[in-house]
Amino acid sequence: xxxxxxxxxxxxxxxxxxxxxxxxxxxxxxxxxxxxxxxxxxxxxxxxxxxxxxxxxxxxxxxxxxxxxxxxxxxxxxxxxxxxxxxxxxxxxxxxxxxxxxxxxxxxxxxxxxxxxxxxxxxxxxxxxxxxxxxxxxxxxxxxxxxxxxxxxxxxxxxxxxxxxxxxxxxxxxxxxxxxxxxxxxxxxxxxxxxxxxxxxxxxxxxxxxxxxxxxxxxxxxxxxxxxxxxxxxxxxxxxxxxxxxxxxxxxxxxxxxxxxxxxxxxxxxxxxxxxx
Numbered sequence: 182x183x184x185x186x187x188x189x190x191x192x193x194x195x196x197x198x199x200x201x202x203x204x205x206x207x208x209x210x211x212x213x214x215x216x217x218x219x220x221x222x223x224x225x226x227x228x229x230x231x232x233x234x235x236x237x238x239x240x241x242x243x244x245x246x247x248x249x250x251x252x253x254x255x256x257x258x259x260x261x262x263x264x265x266x267x268x269x270x271x272x273x274x275x276x277x278x279x280x281x282x283x284x285x286x287x288x289x290x291x292x293x294x295x296x297x298x299x300x301x302x303x304x305x306x307x308x309x310x311x312x313x314x315x316x317x318x319x320x321x322x323x324x325x326x327x328x329x330x331x332x333x334x335x336x337x338x339x340x341x342x343x344x345x346x347x348x349x350x351x352x353x354x355x356x357x358x359x360x361x362x363x364x365x366x367x368x369x370x371x372x373x374x375x376x377x378x379x380x381x382x383x384x385x386x387x388x389x390x391x392x393x394x395x396x397x398x399x400x401x402x403x404x405x406x407x408x409x410x411x412x413x414x415x416x417x418x419x420x421x422x423x424x425x426x427x428x429x430x431x432x433x434x435x436x437x438x439x440x441x442x443x444x445x446x447x448x449x450x451x452x453x454x455x456x457x458x
Contacts, residue, residue, distance in 0.1 A: 189299035193291065197309030202287040209236040213267060214293045216241065222297055223272060240293075244428040245269035248326060248362055251432070254278050258321035261352060263311050264328035268294030275301040278322070284311050286335070312336055312348065319354045326362045327427070330379060333396030342398075346412035359414065362426040366399040370425075374457040383457045 213236060216228045225241040239245075249270055254260070254277040265271050265283035267290050274281045281304045285291040291308045298304050307314060312335065332345040349359060364378055366386045371377065377385040380393040390398050400408060406417050422429035423444070433439055 189295050190302055191295055191298055191304035191306055193295055194305055194307040195288070197307065197314045198288055199309070202289055206236055209234065210267070210289050210293065213237055213240050214289070214296065217267070217293055217296045222300060239427070240267045240269060242428065244430065246273050247429045247432070248422060248426055249273050249324070249360070250277075252277070252360070255321060259318070260322040260324065261316075261320040262324045262326075263349070264326065265294050265306065266290055266327070268297035270324070270326060271298050271304065272301065274324070275304050279303060281305070282307060282316075282320070284309065284314065286310060310335055312345075316352055319352055319357070321354055321357050322360060323349055323353055323357065324360045324362075325349070326360075329361055329363050330397050330399050333398060341396075343408060343412050346409060346414070350413045359409075361405075361409075362422070363405070364399045364425065366401050366404070368425070376457055 212232070212234075216225065216232060216237060220228050223243070226243075229238050229241055246269070250273045254274075256277070256279065258278045259280040260274050260278045260282070262271060262274055262281060262283040265285045268283075271281065271283050271294050274283075275298060281301075283291075283294060283304065284307045285294065286309070288308050291306050295306055329342060329345070332341040336342075336345045336348075338344045346359075353359065364386075371384065371386055374383050376383050379397040379399075380390065380395050382392050385392045386399055402419060406419075409417050419435050421433040421438075423431045423433065431444075
């Protein structure tokens, strides 16, 4: 009823949806959708303050946009966003590129993106598993923001991470770019005892996920570099979002690393569970 009331402009494509949401945080997502539907697009600061929860803050804070709002996209470009979630970055892509196709496994999360980007005229949201979807075009950019690490669950092969990247490469134009954001397997917070983001177990990542054996994993820089190149990509270039890619306030790069004391004022954000630190 909210969708009918707001009459969103973007196209919602359910061709590949199998009537089951495979990824969900539960009913908290409905609360976030309500906040999106009852506030102007991207004007959520007061709503977060009045209805604070980690999920509401994480999904709606403007800090999420910092991961890509600086990137020099071509204005005439087409972009495929794989795993748009609840639309935290989708509007940035719509504002910077000519055409945006956003893929999301969860219909509920796709609905959040539809409402959040309800005024965007250059967006199509496709609900389904990327591995099932047939595309009629290739893209200038493809984004994988917090997606690659889950392919052990969603790509059913002996080499799910590499095969997923190879599949994506077939969707890129010859000079296209793949933009990946993922946790650092050996990030400092994990050495300090922070729970692994996906399994919830301290030190799980640096023990090669042997403590949980879940179908998820992150990579070191060298392992990620090797994985990307072995999947058919010619070049890699690394950026370093601080404090992490989820809520970045500063982003360094291979050619511009921290100098002297210019990280001393960097503040980490609210962490739901500090009991293991």
